[in-house]
Amino acid sequence: MGVESEYMSLEEVSNMLGVTYQLIYRLVRSGELPAVRLGKLYRVSRNDLDGYLKRSKSASATGGACSVCGTFYKSRKSLEQTCTEDGCEEPICFDCWNRLGVRKCSKHSGK
Numbered sequence: 001m002g003v004e005s006e007y008m009s010l011e012e013v014s015n016m017l018g019v020t021y022q023l024i025y026r027l028v029r030s031g032e033l034p035a036v037r038l039g040k041l042y043r044v045s046r047n048d049l050d051g052y053l054k055r056s057k058s059a060s061a062t063g064g065a066c067s068v069c070g071t072f073y074k075s076r077k078s079l080e081q082t083c084t085e086d087g088c089e090e091p092i093c094f095d096c097w098n099r100l101g102v103r104k105c106s107k108h109s110g111k
């Protein structure tokens with residue numbers, strides 16, 4: 001049973017992700033990347049690494065809430081449209097934009 005392969009050294013993790021050893025070490029020390037200590041060395045389990053990668057991915061591709069209906073979307077793709085008022089960047093979801101024909105955020109809809 002490949003217990004060995006379930007755990008990776010910090011060096012292996014950094015090689016795999018293409019980042020520096022120092023960065024991985026810092027993530028482990030700060031607790032962001034869970035690791036176990038075997039003797040003098042840290043080991044990261046594949047499960048914990050996968051979990052960390054999923055978390056960091058979803059954090060970088062953050063969604064947001066529609067400024068009109070308030071619905072929260074996980075993906076920015078659903079909020080590609082923005083308020084047409086000059087300088088206003090409030091997101092408008094595809095639903096409000098396409099189905100309801102909304103072009104301005106609730107603040108600028110002029111009511």
Ligand SMILES: [Zn+2]
Pocket residue numbers: 066067068069070071092093094095096097
């Ligand atoms: Zn909406």
Ligand SMILES: [Zn+2]
Pocket residue numbers: 083084085088089090104105106107108
């Ligand atoms: Zn606006």
